[in-house]
Amino acid sequence: xxxxxxxxxxxxxxxxxxxxxxxxxxxxxxxxxxxxxxxxxxxxxxxxxxxxxxxxxxxxxxxxxxxxxxxxxxxxxxxxxxxxxxxxxxxxxxxxxxxxxxxxxxxxxxxxxxxxxxxxxxxxxxxxxxxxxxxxxxxxxxxxxxxxxxxxxxxxxxxxxxxxxxxxxxxxxxxxxxxxxxxxxxxxxxxxxxxxxxxxxxxxxxxxxxxxxxxxxxxxxxxxxxxxxxxxxxxxxxxxxxxxxxxxxxxxxxxxxxxxxxxxxxxx
Amino acid sequence: xxxxxxxxxxxxxxxxxxxxxxxxxxxxxxxxxxxxxxxxxxxxxxxxxxxxxxxxxxxxxxxxxxxxxxxxxxxxxxxxxxxxxxxxxxxxxxxxxxxxxxxxxxxxxxxxxxxxxxxxxxxxxxxxxxxxxxxxxxxxxxxxxxxxxxxxxxxxxxxxxxxxxxxxxxxxxxxxxxxxxxxxxxxxxxxxxxxxxxxxxxxxxxxxxxxxxxxxxxxxxxxxxxxxxxxxxxxxxxxxxxxxxxxxxxxxxxxxxxxxxxxxxxxxxxxxxxxxxxxxxxxxxxxxxxxxxxxxxxxxxxxxxxxxxxxxxxxxxxxxxxxxxxxxxxxxxxxxxxxxxxxxxxxxx
Amino acid sequence: xxxxxxxxxxxxxxxxxxxxxxxxxxxxxxxxxxxxxxxxxxxxxxxxxxxxxxxxxxxxxxxxxxxxxxxxxxxxxxxxxxxxxxxxxxxxxxxxxxxxxxxxxxxxxxxxxxxxxxxxxxxxxxxxxxxxxxxxxxxxxxxxxxxxxxxxxxxxxxxxxxxxxxxxxxxxxxxxxxxxxxxxxxxxxxxxxxxxxxxxxxxxxxxxxxxxxxxxxxxxxxxxxxxxxxxxxxxxxxxxxxxxxx
Numbered sequence: 001x002x003x004x005x006x007x008x009x010x011x012x013x014x015x016x017x018x019x020x021x022x023x024x025x026x027x028x029x030x031x032x033x034x035x036x037x038x039x040x041x042x043x044x045x046x047x048x049x050x051x052x053x054x055x056x057x058x059x060x061x062x063x064x065x066x067x068x069x070x071x072x073x074x075x076x077x078x079x080x081x082x083x084x085x086x087x088x089x090x091x092x093x094x095x096x097x098x099x100x101x102x103x104x105x106x107x108x109x110x111x112x113x114x115x116x117x118x119x120x121x122x123x124x125x126x127x128x129x130x131x132x133x134x135x136x137x138x139x140x141x142x143x144x145x146x147x148x149x150x151x152x153x154x155x156x157x158x159x160x161x162x163x164x165x166x167x168x169x170x171x172x173x174x175x176x177x178x179x180x181x182x183x184x185x186x187x188x189x190x191x192x193x194x195x196x197x198x199x200x201x202x203x204x205x206x207x208x209x210x211x212x213x214x215x216x217x218x219x220x221x222x223x224x225x226x227x228x229x230x231x232x233x234x235x236x237x238x239x240x241x242x243x244x245x246x247x248x249x250x251x252x253x254x255x256x257x258x259x260x261x262x263x264x265x266x267x268x
Numbered sequence: 269x270x271x272x273x274x275x276x277x278x279x280x281x282x283x284x285x286x287x288x289x290x291x292x293x294x295x296x297x298x299x300x301x302x303x304x305x306x307x308x309x310x311x312x313x314x315x316x317x318x319x320x321x322x323x324x325x326x327x328x329x330x331x332x333x334x335x336x337x338x339x340x341x342x343x344x345x346x347x348x349x350x351x352x353x354x355x356x357x358x359x360x361x362x363x364x365x366x367x368x369x370x371x372x373x374x375x376x377x378x379x380x381x382x383x384x385x386x387x388x389x390x391x392x393x394x395x396x397x398x399x400x401x402x403x404x405x406x407x408x409x410x411x412x413x414x415x416x417x418x419x420x421x422x423x424x425x426x427x428x429x430x431x432x433x434x435x436x437x438x439x440x441x442x443x444x445x446x447x448x449x450x451x452x453x454x455x456x457x458x459x460x461x462x463x464x465x466x467x468x469x470x471x472x473x474x475x476x477x478x479x480x481x482x483x484x485x486x487x488x489x490x491x492x493x494x495x496x497x498x499x500x501x502x503x504x505x506x507x508x509x510x511x512x513x514x515x516x517x518x519x520x521x522x523x524x525x526x527x528x529x530x531x532x533x534x535x536x537x538x539x540x541x542x543x544x545x546x547x548x549x550x551x552x553x554x555x556x557x558x559x560x561x562x563x564x565x566x567x568x569x570x571x572x573x574x575x576x577x578x579x580x581x582x583x584x585x586x587x588x589x590x591x592x593x594x595x596x597x598x599x600x601x602x603x604x605x606x607x608x609x610x611x612x613x614x615x616x617x
Numbered sequence: 618x619x620x621x622x623x624x625x626x627x628x629x630x631x632x633x634x635x636x637x638x639x640x641x642x643x644x645x646x647x648x649x650x651x652x653x654x655x656x657x658x659x660x661x662x663x664x665x666x667x668x669x670x671x672x673x674x675x676x677x678x679x680x681x682x683x684x685x686x687x688x689x690x691x692x693x694x695x696x697x698x699x700x701x702x703x704x705x706x707x708x709x710x711x712x713x714x715x716x717x718x719x720x721x722x723x724x725x726x727x728x729x730x731x732x733x734x735x736x737x738x739x740x741x742x743x744x745x746x747x748x749x750x751x752x753x754x755x756x757x758x759x760x761x762x763x764x765x766x767x768x769x770x771x772x773x774x775x776x777x778x779x780x781x782x783x784x785x786x787x788x789x790x791x792x793x794x795x796x797x798x799x800x801x802x803x804x805x806x807x808x809x810x811x812x813x814x815x816x817x818x819x820x821x822x823x824x825x826x827x828x829x830x831x832x833x834x835x836x837x838x839x840x841x842x843x844x845x846x847x848x849x850x851x852x853x854x855x856x857x858x859x860x861x862x863x
Binding site: 216235 | 684688751754756777778780781789794
C-alpha cells in the first residue's frame with residue numbers, strides 16, 4: 001500500500017522507541033531478578049562474615065590503588081598520545097586500548113608471561129630480589145590497573161585534544177615551565193574529564209575478575225577481592241553470592257550515576 | 269629592554285625573511301595584511317616558535333640563534349605577551365590570572381613590579397574576584413595587559429590588541445593604550461592589520477607583506493609616504509610609479525603628472541583622493557594638472573564619495589555626496605578633473 | 618529492505634537456541650557428560666573408546682570443579698551424565714540424578730615444577746614460609762580433601778592461593794608460578810615430565826571416592842556410558858591414568 005511521505009516518517013520513531021525499551025529491559029531484568037532473589041532478612045549476617053568484610057576491604061584498597069596507578073601512568077601516556085606526533089602512533093594507541101577488548105583472563109595470562117616467576121621481567125624480580133607478584137596483593141593491583149588504565153587514557157586523551165593549547169602558550173610567556181604549565185593550566189582545565197576518567201577506571205578495577213584470579217590467584221585477605229569471593233561463594237552458598245553481588249552492584253551503580261555521563265570523553 | 273629580531277623561517281609553503289627592532293621606550297607597529305607573517309614573527313620573539321635561521325636578541329643577548337644552537341625557551345625570556353583573544357585562564361579569577369606570572373618566576377618582591385601597581389594603574393581593583401567570562405572586552409584586555417606586565421618583562425608584545433573589541437570600545441581603549449605605551453619604559457612591538465591602530469599607537473612602523481619587510485620608518489613618514497600599493501590602499505591614497513624629469517612624472521601605466529618636484533629618476537607619486545576636484549566644464553585656475561576623463565565608478569566610502577576616473581593614470585577623487593548630486597556624477601559621464609602639482613607627493617622609489 | 622534482514626536475524630536466533638537432538642533420533646545421539654577436572658584425560662580417552670564401541674553416539678565433555686558442575690545441574694544445565702570427585706558434590710545435585718555408583722578413587726600427591734627447584738620432599742616442607750604452594754579451594758572435592766589431609770597430618774600451613782579447580786593448580790605448578798601444589802595422584806601422572814611427583818604415603822593420605830550417575834531425564838545412551846565406565850574396558854583406562862579401584 002502506497003503511503004504518503006508524511007505518514008512513512010512516523011513509524012520509524014515508534015520502532016526506535018520499542019527497541020530502546022527492549023534494550024533497557026534486557027539490562028534491567030537481571031538487576032530486578034537479583035533484587036527479587038536477595039535474602040533481605042539474612043543480608044546483615046551474610047555481609048558481616050569475615051569472608052565478606054575481608055573481600056570488601058581488599059576490593060576497596062586494591063581498586064583505589066589500581067586507580068592511582070592507572071592515573072599516575074595513564075595521564076602522561078594520554079598526554080604523549082594527544083600532544084606528540086610520532087610514527088606508529090596508531091599502533092601505540094591500539095596497544096594501549098587492547099585491555100579493553102581482551103578477555104580479562106587473557107589479560108591475566110599475558111601478565112603472567114611478563115611478571116610471573118618465570119616471566120620476562122618477573123624472573124629477575126624473583127631471582128634477584130625474591131619478589132613474587134603472583135599470589136600477592138600487589139599482583140591484584142597490577143591486574144586491576146592493567147584493565148582499568150585504558151579507560152583513563154581514552155578519557156584524558158580526548159579531553160586534552162579538545163582544550164585550546166594557546167592557553168599553555170600564554171602560560172609559558174608568563175614564565176611557567178612545562179611542568180608548571182601541566183599542573184596549573186592543562187590539568188585544571190581538563191579536571192572534570194580527568195575526574196571522570198579516574199572514577200571510571202576505579203569502577204572497572206573494582207569489578208575485575210578474570211585477570212585477578214589468573215594472575216594474582218585467590219586467597220582470602222590477600223587476593224580474594226569481592227568478585228572472586230562471589231565466584232567462590234557461588235559454589236557453596238547462593239545466598240552469600242547474591243549478597244556480595246548486591247554490594248558490588250550498589251557501589252558500581254552509585255559511581256556511574258554520579259558521573260552523569262561525563263566519561264564519554266568529550267566535553268569537560 | 270630592546271629587541272632585535274632577524275627572522276628567517278618557513279611555515280609550510282610560506283617563507284619569512286624579515287628584520288625588526290624595538291628600542292627601549294619605543295613602540296613599533298608590525299603592520300601588514302593577514303597572512304603576512306606578523307603573528308609568526310611575534311611568536312618567534314616570544315619563543316613559541318623556533319626560527320630556522322637568523323637571530324633574535326633581547327638586550328643584546330641572543331635568545332634564538334640557530335647558527336650557534338642557542339635557544340632560550342619562552343619561560344626564560346621575560347617577554348610579556350598580550351594575545352588577540354587575551355587567553356585569560358578560565359579556571360582562575362582575575363587576581364589569580366594577574367598573579368600567575370609571579371609565582372613561577374620567584375622574583376623578589378619589588379615595589380615597582382608588584383601586582384598591585386598594575387592593578388591600580390589599569391583600574392582593575394573592582395574586578396579582582398571575577399572570572400574571565402564575567403568581564404567585558406575592554407576589561408579583559410586590561411587584565412591581559414596587567415598579567416603580562418606583572419612579570420616585569422623586558423619587552424612587551426601585543427598581538428592585534430584591539431581586534432576583539434567592538435567599534436565603540438576600540439576608540440576608548442586605543443586612547444588608553446596609547447597613553448600607557450608612551451609611558452612604558454621598555455620596547456614594545458604590536459602587531460596589527462588596522463592602519464589606525466598603527467598610526468595612533470606606534471612610534472615606528474614596519475610594514476610586512478608576504479613575509480618580507482616592504483617599508484620601515486617613523487609613523488608620520490610611513491603614513492605620508494607609502495611605498496607599496498598595499499600600504500597606499502590601506503591609507504586610502506593612490507600610488508603611481510614612474511620616471512620623473514624636470515618635475516614631470518611619466519607614469520609606468522601611461523599618462524603624465526605635473527608635480528612640483530626636483531627629484532629625477534624612478535619615483536613614487538602619492539595622491540590623496542581629496543586633492544582631486546571635479547568640474548562640469550574645463551576649470552581655469554592654478555592647478556597644473558587639468559584633464560578630461562570619464563567616470564568609471566562611484567562608491568560611498570565612509571561619509572565621502574569615491575569617484576574613480578578613467579586613466580591613464582587611473583585616479584580616484586573624493587567628493588561630498590552633495591557634490592555628486594549637484595554635478596550629477598554618474599558612471600559613463602564625461603567630466604573634467606583638476607589636481608594641483610603641489611598636492612602630489614613625490615619621493616624616490 | 619528491512620524485513621528480510623530482520624527475518625534472517627530472527628531465524629538464526631531460533632536455530633541457535635534449538636535444543637540438541639534427543640534420543641528419539643536414532644541416527645546420531647549426543648550425550649553431555651559433566652566430569653570433575655581431575656578426570657579430564659581419563660574420560661577423554663574413555664569417550665573415544667566408547668564412541669568406537671558405540672558408533673552413532675557422540676560424547677561431549679564438560680570438565681570443571683565438581684561443585685561448579687553440581688551447581689550447573691541444579692540451575693538446569695542440559696547434562697546427561699555427572700561424574701564427580703566426591704559424594705558430597707554429587708549429593709548437591711541429588712535431586713536431578715539417578716542412583717550414583719562409585720567407579721574410581723583417587724588420593725592426593727604433591728606436584729612440583731620440573732626439576733623441583735624448591736627441593737620439596739615431604740608435606741612438612743610446605744610449612745616453610747619461603748615455599749609458595751597452592752591448593753584447590755575448599756569448595757571443590759580436591760580442596761576438601763586437601764584440608765582433611767593437612768588436618769590429619771597436623772600441619773598449620775597457609776597456601777598462597779585457592780584455585781577454582783585442580784587443573785588450575787596443576788597449570789600454575791607446571792608454569793613454575795608456585796613451588797608446589799597439592800593435586801591428585803592422577804594429575805601428576807597425567808602431567809608426566811612437566812611436573813615432579815612427591816608421593817604422599819597411603820597411611821597419611823586422604824582417599825576420594827568418585828561417583829557417577831546419569832541424570833533422571835537422560836536418554837538411554839547415558840546409561841550405556843555409565844555402564845561403559847564401570848565395565849572392564851572403562852576401568853582399564855582409568856587404571857592407566859593411575860586411578861585406583863572404587
